[in-house]
Amino acid sequence: MSFNPACLKNENLGKLVWPLVALFAIVVFNVIFTPGFFNLEIKDGRLFGSLIDILNRGAPVMLVSIGMTVVYATGGIDLSVGAVIAIAGAVAATIIRPDYVKGVIEYGEMAPLVTVIGVPLLLALLAGLWNGALVAYVGIQPIIATLILMVAGRGIAQLITEGKIVVFIHEPFQFIGGGFLLGLPVPIVIVAVMLLVTYLLTRKTALGLFIEAVGANPKASQYMGIRAQLIKIATYMFCALCAGIAGLIICSDIKAADANNAGLFLELDAIAAVIIGGTMWGGRFTVAGSMIGALIIQTLTTTILTRGIAPEVTLVFKALVIICVALIQSEAFRKILTGRLAKTEAGQS
Amino acid sequence: MKIRLNQKNIPLLATIAVFFLIYAAGSFLYPGFFSLRVFVNLFIDNAFVGIIAVGMTFVIISGEIDLSVGSVVAFVGVLIATLVQDYNMHPLPAILLCLVLGAAFGCAMGCLIHFFKLPSFLVTLVGMFLARGLAFLLSLNSIPIKHDFFEALTDFGFQLTRKVWIPSIAILFVAVVLLGVFLSHFTRFGRNAYAIGGNQQSAILMGLPVGKTKILIFTLDGALCALAGIVYSLYTMSGYPLACVGLELDVIAAVVIGGTLLTGGVGYVEGTLIGVLILGLIQTFITFQGTLSSWWTKIAVGVLLFVFILLQRYLSSAYSGREARGRDGKKAAQAEAA
Numbered sequence: 041m042s043f044n045p046a047c048l049k050n051e052n053l054g055k056l057v058w059p060l061v062a063l064f065a066i067v068v069f070n071v072i073f074t075p076g077f078f079n080l081e082i083k084d085g086r087l088f089g090s091l092i093d094i095l096n097r098g099a100p101v102m103l104v105s106i107g108m109t110v111v112y113a114t115g116g117i118d119l120s121v122g123a124v125i126a127i128a129g130a131v132a133a134t135i136i137r138p139d140y141v142k143g144v145i146e147y148g149e150m151a152p153l154v155t156v157i158g159v160p161l162l163l164a165l166l167a168g169l170w171n172g173a174l175v176a177y178v179g180i181q182p183i184i185a186t187l188i189l190m191v192a193g194r195g196i197a198q199l200i201t202e203g204k205i206v207v208f209i210h211e212p213f214q215f216i217g218g219g220f221l222l223g224l225p226v227p228i229v230i231v232a233v234m235l236l237v238t239y240l241l242t243r244k245t246a247l248g249l250f251i252e253a254v255g256a257n258p259k260a261s262q263y264m265g266i267r268a269q270l271i272k273i274a275t276y277m278f279c280a281l282c283a284g285i286a287g288l289i290i291c292s293d294i295k296a297a298d299a300n301n302a303g304l305f306l307e308l309d310a311i312a313a314v315i316i317g318g319t320m321w322g323g324r325f326t327v328a329g330s331m332i333g334a335l336i337i338q339t340l341t342t343t344i345l346t347r348g349i350a351p352e353v354t355l356v357f358k359a360l361v362i363i364c365v366a367l368i369q370s371e372a373f374r375k376i377l378t379g380r381l382a383k384t385e386a387g388q389s
Numbered sequence: 390m391k392i393r394l395n396q397k398n399i400p401l402l403a404t405i406a407v408f409f410l411i412y413a414a415g416s417f418l419y420p421g422f423f424s425l426r427v428f429v430n431l432f433i434d435n436a437f438v439g440i441i442a443v444g445m446t447f448v449i450i451s452g453e454i455d456l457s458v459g460s461v462v463a464f465v466g467v468l469i470a471t472l473v474q475d476y477n478m479h480p481l482p483a484i485l486l487c488l489v490l491g492a493a494f495g496c497a498m499g500c501l502i503h504f505f506k507l508p509s510f511l512v513t514l515v516g517m518f519l520a521r522g523l524a525f526l527l528s529l530n531s532i533p534i535k536h537d538f539f540e541a542l543t544d545f546g547f548q549l550t551r552k553v554w555i556p557s558i559a560i561l562f563v564a565v566v567l568l569g570v571f572l573s574h575f576t577r578f579g580r581n582a583y584a585i586g587g588n589q590q591s592a593i594l595m596g597l598p599v600g601k602t603k604i605l606i607f608t609l610d611g612a613l614c615a616l617a618g619i620v621y622s623l624y625t626m627s628g629y630p631l632a633c634v635g636l637e638l639d640v641i642a643a644v645v646i647g648g649t650l651l652t653g654g655v656g657y658v659e660g661t662l663i664g665v666l667i668l669g670l671i672q673t674f675i676t677f678q679g680t681l682s683s684w685w686t687k688i689a690v691g692v693l694l695f696v697f698i699l700l701q702r703y704l705s706s707a708y709s710g711r712e713a714r715g716r717d718g719k720k721a722a723q724a725e726a727a
Contacts, residue, residue, distance in 0.1 A: 117510070180698055183454065183510055184641075184651050188698070191638050192691025198684035304634075308514060321508060350529055352630070355522030363501075363515045370505040 058368060059316050059332040062361065066339050074346050086220045090342065092228070098338030099227030100125070100286035104306060105313040105330040106231075106238055107279030112314045114255040114275050115322030116175055116182035121283040121310060123193025124167050125303030128160040128287030130197040133206035133297030135159060136213065140206050153212040157288060164284025165277050167193065172273030190307070197299035207296040217293030227289050234282065238327055248325075251275060255322035309337055312358055316365045336361065399704055400648035400697065401660045407646075407693070408663050411670045419677040425553050431669040432555075436562035437462065437617040437624065438636070439665040442643045443569035444613035446661045447606045449644050450573075452586040452653025453502065453509035455607070457494075457516030458614050459636030463629065464524040465491060465618025470532035470628025473539065480538045487615045494520070495611015499604035517637070524630035531629040534622060543623050558620045565613065569658035572609075582606055586653025642694045643668050650701055667693070 070077040070090075080089040104121050111118045134140075135151050167189060174185035219226040242248030253261040254268045262268045286306070291297050316336055317329025340361070341354050367373045416423035432439075441458045448455045465487045472483040494516065501512045546556040573579040581602040584592045592599050622628055647664030649656025671689050675681045 178699065178702055180702060181651055184645070184698060187638060187641065188691050188695050191635075191642065191694065192688045195684040195687030195691065198682075199688070203682055203684065308518065311514065312518075315511065350525060352525035352529065353522055355518045356526060357522075359515045359518035359522060362518070363512075366507055366511055366515070367501075367505060370507055372505045 096225040102334040103286040104310040107282030108310040109330040110275045111279045113325035119186040120189035122303035124283040125287035126197035128284040129291030129297040130200040131160040136208045168277035168280025172276030176269035176272040432559040435669040436558040437621040440617040444610035450656045456513040459633040460517045460520035461614040462618040463632040464520040466622040466628035467524045491615020492612035496608040499607030503600045
């Protein structure tokens, strides 16, 4: 990991080239083989088309990858996002229909939107606080610390819905997943807002540098006066918040809370997006790269769906894309490619 | 390596205590809990988890992690089912082919981790995607296996008492645990694994074959996953591409509860066995209780995992505080221990 401030800008841009090439390749493939891929129509003042669809379907992955990027940059990882998504959805649905799990069909008093959105997001923040505290204060490795919530979190979500799929109708809440704002689906607008907030926070304040410093060397950053533990907790809480919002979008979109399947495997998609985007594990991060990564994954999924291949097989393609990108980023692999294989293995680990 | 009563054995002792506590509680609360049959069932129902856990113990001892295990089990199950049912292959060569493929899969992951210095969670995450995707590529549905030889394998076993039958998969589980104990305590391979997990830099400087050992560990792990996949298909008599989603977490939990330190360098296959049995006991407990739903298992496993990690954390910081000044001394302390 070389630090050379002079070429940072170029380095960042250079990192985005490969993911962009990959995304471009998939899009070109679609232009040739999928008729009407670029068609955009406006119906009733709303935009429709494959591209909008990819953005709309990809919104949860994009949201979670924003949070995951920041956590990844601190040298962490958050496996619990899928569970947090399930919890957020379960809580929102239960607030709307508190007695559904007991077999009561009536809704009772309609819950105000603030509660339906606010309480799940507060709980998501709490989950993030738990993860962050385990990592920063107890000192457990991130992969294990978040594993606990990944295992138990889905259990908690099922406990809330008592193992049932809670279906509901709640007009204002359904707007989040299915509504349109300025002609765009609301999930896309939410992603755009979160992106803007993240950009302003990490690039217009010193927070981004702090996060990278903590990731690159926690001890040195501590000596510099950065409160490394606080930064870490904040990143985990932010990641959980993103997951919570994604959970609300998913839940509102399908008008139901499915504690078993909501957000299943989403953590893997998000991690894949971050890695494809070129964020280093502990160090430099680029949210833009992660967005490109998320788009690559979603476009790949959509492409495979339109080709009539079973959606489950996307996993094979995802695996191949991730390993190729990871290999290209690996210094050892580049050395072999350029024929300068290191003679000794000592001192390299 | 003799088991001495020092601090690094405390997690193992705590594990044994927890096992007896749950067992005693179950026996007092529910009639029929304290029976040979329930005990033997622990070995039957958790055979595939246990076989993987032995491989995972070596991986974690060497300081790495493997997230691909659940997918490999599903892939192997579907592959056997496809070969036997669709291609009319005899189960025996199919099983051998799966074992070889599993070992090759693990070996490939080990090579990627060692030669290209990629983090193991990333490589095995890719392995998880790949194996699951390949399983779906073979079949999207559950395939039942109907073959005389396969049924003979399942029925193989011996009668322990009049009511208790010990089937082949339980015998296989015990055999794998014994193999793991032998490898970890009495071979150079085992000692190298501990040394690498304790401190990789020191292991390199000592001239130990770090790369070879790491690749071997992942090869063993892959082969054991394939074996577990075979056991799972014997257990369910089918291959299902969605089988064992999230199994890796159960396995890691079993290994950690069994007293293996996640930082590497310390751990016992014997402990892992007890960890697996504890997970099985929790499941049995909830089945006997009757009104608690199955998601309580997840929460109980999560809580237990949390408690044991806290215990490990406390002990390893106390240990490193004594051995080396400063917070980062834990690696050095474990290297010394190994």
